[in-house]
Amino acid sequence: MSEIKEEEEDGPPLRLVIRSKAEGVEILEVGGREKKETNEIGNNFKRSILARAPLFPRLAVNGNNSDLGIEIINGLNGLKLAELPKETSVIERFEFSPQATYLITWQKADATNLPNGSLRIWNSENGKFLRSIHCKQIQTKSLQSILAWTGDEKICFHKVTNTIHIQRGDDGQQINSIRISDVSQISVCQGESCVAPYPLACLIPENKGKPAMISIFAATDKNNEELKCLASKSFYRAQDVSIEWSPMGHGVLIQAHTDVDATGTSYYGGTSLYLLVIDKNQTDCGSCSQIQLPKEGPIADAKWEPAKGEEFIIIAGTVPAIAAIYNLKGQLIYNFGAAHRNVISWSPHGRFLALCGFGNLAGDVDFWDRQKKKKINSINIPCAVTYGWSPDSRQFMTATLAPRMNVDNCIRLYRYDGTGPILHKTDRDPLYECFWLYASPSLYRDRGISPQAKLRLKERQNKQANQTTDVTPVAQAYVPPAARGRGSSLAAKIRAEREAQLGKNNNASRNGSKSNIAPLVKAIPGLAQPQSETSNKNKKKRQAAKKRKEAAAALETEEASPLPSSPTSINAIQQEEIPSSKDDLLKRQKALKKKIKQVSELQDKVAAGLKPSADQQDKLSRSDALHTELSDIETKLSQL
Numbered sequence: 001m002s003e004i005k006e007e008e009e010d011g012p013p014l015r016l017v018i019r020s021k022a023e024g025v026e027i028l029e030v031g032g033r034e035k036k037e038t039n040e041i042g043n044n045f046k047r048s049i050l051a052r053a054p055l056f057p058r059l060a061v062n063g064n065n066s067d068l069g070i071e072i073i074n075g076l077n078g079l080k081l082a083e084l085p086k087e088t089s090v091i092e093r094f095e096f097s098p099q100a101t102y103l104i105t106w107q108k109a110d111a112t113n114l115p116n117g118s119l120r121i122w123n124s125e126n127g128k129f130l131r132s133i134h135c136k137q138i139q140t141k142s143l144q145s146i147l148a149w150t151g152d153e154k155i156c157f158h159k160v161t162n163t164i165h166i167q168r169g170d171d172g173q174q175i176n177s178i179r180i181s182d183v184s185q186i187s188v189c190q191g192e193s194c195v196a197p198y199p200l201a202c203l204i205p206e207n208k209g210k211p212a213m214i215s216i217f218a219a220t221d222k223n224n225e226e227l228k229c230l231a232s233k234s235f236y237r238a239q240d241v242s243i244e245w246s247p248m249g250h251g252v253l254i255q256a257h258t259d260v261d262a263t264g265t266s267y268y269g270g271t272s273l274y275l276l277v278i279d280k281n282q283t284d285c286g287s288c289s290q291i292q293l294p295k296e297g298p299i300a301d302a303k304w305e306p307a308k309g310e311e312f313i314i315i316a317g318t319v320p321a322i323a324a325i326y327n328l329k330g331q332l333i334y335n336f337g338a339a340h341r342n343v344i345s346w347s348p349h350g351r352f353l354a355l356c357g358f359g360n361l362a363g364d365v366d367f368w369d370r371q372k373k374k375k376i377n378s379i380n381i382p383c384a385v386t387y388g389w390s391p392d393s394r395q396f397m398t399a400t401l402a403p404r405m406n407v408d409n410c411i412r413l414y415r416y417d418g419t420g421p422i423l424h425k426t427d428r429d430p431l432y433e434c435f436w437l438y439a440s441p442s443l444y445r446d447r448g449i450s451p452q453a454k455l456r457l458k459e460r461q462n463k464q465a466n467q468t469t470d471v472t473p474v475a476q477a478y479v480p481p482a483a484r485g486r487g488s489s490l491a492a493k494i495r496a497e498r499e500a501q502l503g504k505n506n507n508a509s510r511n512g513s514k515s516n517i518a519p520l521v522k523a524i525p526g527l528a529q530p531q532s533e534t535s536n537k538n539k540k541k542r543q544a545a546k547k548r549k550e551a552a553a554a555l556e557t558e559e560a561s562p563l564p565s566s567p568t569s570i571n572a573i574q575q576e577e578i579p580s581s582k583d584d585l586l587k588r589q590k591a592l593k594k595k596i597k598q599v600s601e602l603q604d605k606v607a608a609g610l611k612p613s614a615d616q617q618d619k620l621s622r623s624d625a626l627h628t629e630l631s632d633i634e635t636k637l638s639q640l
Contacts, residue, residue, distance in 0.1 A: 011444035014390050015041065015075065015437040016397070017059065018411070019050050020428035025061050027078040027437065030395070030413070030423070038425065042078015045071060049092060050433055053100035055151065055192060057438050058124060060094055060103055070094060072103065072124050075437045082127035087113075095142070097149045097169075098190045100124055104143050109136045119147065121172075131172055133158065140185065150198045151190040154221055157200060159186050164202065166219050175223045180215070182207065185241070189249035191309070192440070196220050199230070199249045199278060203241055212238035214254055216278050216286060230278040231286025237262065237270055244302065246309030251277045251328055253302050253312060266318075271299040273314065275330050293317065294324040294335060300342035305370075307350030307441075315341055315355070323355050334373055340364060347393035348441035351448065352376075352416050354396060358384050367396075367418040369449060376449065377418030377457060383408065388436050392444035395422075402430035417453045419460070585637050592630040599623045 014030045016038070024046035028038040048063035057075035069084040070091065084105075094105040103124040110118065117132035135146055148157045149169055156172065158165040164186060166176040178200075185203040197218035206212045213234040217227050238256035245252050254274040261270040273293070278286035293299065295317025304312045311333070315323045323336040323344070336355060341364070343356040353368040363384060367376040383405050384398035396414045409431035413423035599619060606612055612620065 011392055012439060014392065014395065014439070015057075016411070017050070017052065017075070017433070017435055017437050018428060018431065019048075019433040020431045023428060024064075025050055025059070025073075027073075027075060030390075038423070040078075042073075043080070045073065045080075047071070049094075051094055051096060052435065053096035053098070053438065054190060055098045055438060055440075056096070056100035058096065058100035059437075060096065060124070062089065062091060062094065065089065070103070070105065072127065082123075082125065084122060084127050085129075093138070093143065095144070096124065097153055098151050099153050101153055102130070102149070104147060106135060106138060106143055109134075119143075121147075144188070145185050148186060148188040149190070150188055151192055151194045154196070155198055155219060157186055157188055157219075159183065164200070168221065175221060176219065176225060176227065178202070178217060178227055180204065185243070187243040187245065187252075189245040189252075191245065191247035191249060193247055194245075194249040199245070199252075201243050201245075201252055203243070205241070206236065206238055211236045212241065212256070214241070214243070214276070216252065216276060218278075231276045231288055233274055233276055233288040235272065235274060235290075237272065244304060246304045246312075247306055248309045250279075251275065251304075251309065251312075253304070255299060255302060265296075266298055268298055273299055273302060273316075275326075275328075277328050289330045291326065291330050292332075294322040294332060295338070297321070301344045303344040303346060305350045306346050306348055313344050313346075313353070315344060319361075336366075336368070339366065341366070343387070345387055345389060345396075347389040347416065348391055349393045349444075349446040351446060352389070352393055354387075354389075356381075356384070356387065358387070365418065367416065371448075376416075376453075379414070379418045381412065381414075384412075386434055390436055391439035391441055393441070393446070397434070397436065399431065399434035401434065402432055406430065415453065417449065417457060419453070419456050582637070582640055585633055585640075589630065589633045589637070592626055592633065596623070596626050596630065599626065 016028045016030060017025070018028065019025045024044050026044045027041040029041050030038055045061045046064055047061035049061065051060045052058070058081070059073040059075055060070055061073065062070045066089050067086065069086050069088040071080050072082045072084075073079070074081045084103075088105060091105045091107050093107070094103060096103055101124060103122045104119065105122065106119045107114075108118060114120075114132065117134040119133040119135035121130045121132070122128065123130055133147065138146060146159055149155070153169040156167045156169045158167060162179065162181050162183065164178040164180065164183065165174050166178070167174050180202050182204050183202050184205050187201040187203075189199050197220045200217045200219055202215050202217065204213045204215075211234040213232060215232040216230045218230055219225075219227060233254065235254075235256055237258040239259055240257040242255045242257075243252060244255075252275075254276065256272045256274070257269060258271075259269045261268075263270070273291040274288065275291055276286055276288050291314065293314065293316040297317035300315040300321055302312060302314045311325055311327050313323060313325050315321050317338075320338040320340050321342065322338045323341060324332050325334040325336075327333050339355070340357045340361050341355045342361060343354075343358050345354040345356060347353065351369065351371055353370050355366045355368065357364045363380050363382045364378065365381055366378050368374065369376055381398050383400045385401040385404045387396070387398045389396055394416050396416065396418075397411065398414075399411045400409050402409055409426070409429040411423065411425040411428070411431070411434055412421040414420035415422060599622070602612070602616055602620060603623075606616075606620070
């Protein structure tokens, strides 16, 4: 076997940030041969709350120490960069701006200690307080829904009641505003490649039968510039709405969810996905469309390609769901097929892709080369709670975390081709958080599948083929074809015989017979078969039902027979047909009264103007005969 030459490394080292009960917050540098070792960088911080900057290697920690305020950490060396005042030790919600220039903290409003507002902005370089904003409550998980910077932090958007203020990113000076009634959520494109004019999405939720509506505006840093709406879309069934921007800011995916599925096909509610494509230069009106899903059912995930943002992937449909790639026109351009997958994870360069079945699925993961549209490998990663690609797109990390999984907490690193794990770290139990420290993908080369990766996959396939070939079958006793799969024991034979008899009885029931399932009793020649108690009861019931049916049929025939019109024939029939027993006389009396009532009702209708038909005229002509017969019946009853 030829030697496999190790891949040439380039760019800065990769770092993992973890938070555990034993060691607190620590930064581990992944290095050594094939990155199989970790070296601790800087100091450990025994804190319980951790925040990271979206586009900069900087961290903030708090909690577990009332004598210390929020600490800001330099992710490159693991050392403390700044510390906020001690009063911030009680704060639980804090976030960085995209480039980590500012740290935003929020706590409950306190007119005594925080008269200028409870949403405060700090300089993360030196911990200096900059300004504060009044904000009584935040209903979303992210502070970005109230105060959001653009990716380059030149502009900041501040949402208040029915208005969005556009401010300078450094000093907060207002340069413009947008008046929108009932706006509940804002979203700004924060991609590194997104430049002015900066797109802003504003959401108005459903209210009193009115549909939800999302509008897209483009803002600049010019004072009081007229802002135009680039695109808008209204839609129903949108109790929850998530907004995801493309990296360049020229498209946005809007996923709407409702708790009740109108079609009744899903217990988990209904979902829909909309695509808004805009022209930030305002040369053309944006397009809005609802995406036709690759398979009917709930939407599991939808993610933009991170490098250029010209396409996105959707996983949708009932399990097994279908994953598919769409372009900016909303057209399906590639179908990955159906599989038990619910998570999409792009590598930062957009070359490799992992389609995962995490959460309530078994943990199967498919690694794909997006450019070649080729599956590289399929593996199983059990109990993965968090995941992510390294900044160089060559490592895929998964971690089992508490409290989601309180046992077997660990970190696993796999190569981009799915081979590994090359690192399996289990010495941090319980483990609460794990993620890659940010590093710009531009610092690393975008490399394809290396020759050594192809050799690894080929060797693995050969090994699996050899294992399958080396398995020798174990000699077993011969079993006839009719008895295979049933077992050869006496119990198995008795079970098969009972199942056969049960099948015969079921077939007879389908064909309309009334046979009952009875225990198997071997017949003795010359001896009558014993009848069970259940079969005797059923036989009596059938005989009684048959008699009732025959009596009812005879009564109907007698009632339907026409009466003769001549008095002579009537008297003869009366003498012949009048029953003698008391029960029969009572039945006949009841039938005659019913007929007389019908004739009386028909006479009233004729008096009201109804023109009788031939049958009705015949019925009216028999009124006297019916009264005569009834009189005779009553006379006989009185004599009994």
